[in-house]
Amino acid sequence: MSLQVAILLVFILAIAIALAGYLYSTFYASLQYTYIALTQAYVYPAGSGAEAKICFSVGGSGGLSIIAVELDGRQAEWVKTYVRGAEVDVVKAGDVGYVKAFFPGVSVAPGWMPVGRVVTKQGFSFFFTPAVEQGEGRCPGE
16 A cells, blocks of 8 residues: 555544544534423413413423523512423423413503513523413413
């Protein structure tokens, strides 16, 4: 075998190894990503304020902790996450459920178009625009 062929084989092998490493790390990283699809959202009067109900579906892999909900820049007094009717701290891939949040002092009026945001402990934000209702709406699968 000539020297040129040997150098060419080493060069091709180096490129193949680098490409395999890149493809492996990209594939592995894609398996570690978790996202929440906010499918529906409602805001309605409750007690001395307003309550928001946000329906979600979780995709990817791993889990996320929902720590806050904001509505027109106001942070909720409390946030509870439910999957299959039970309160949970972490939502995992494949989960379908809803988040409830209470906003004291917020009044709900027809024609109001608030914008909200769900915030996770991992630093992700997911935006939503709720429908203004007079009572609690239902999520798919409820």
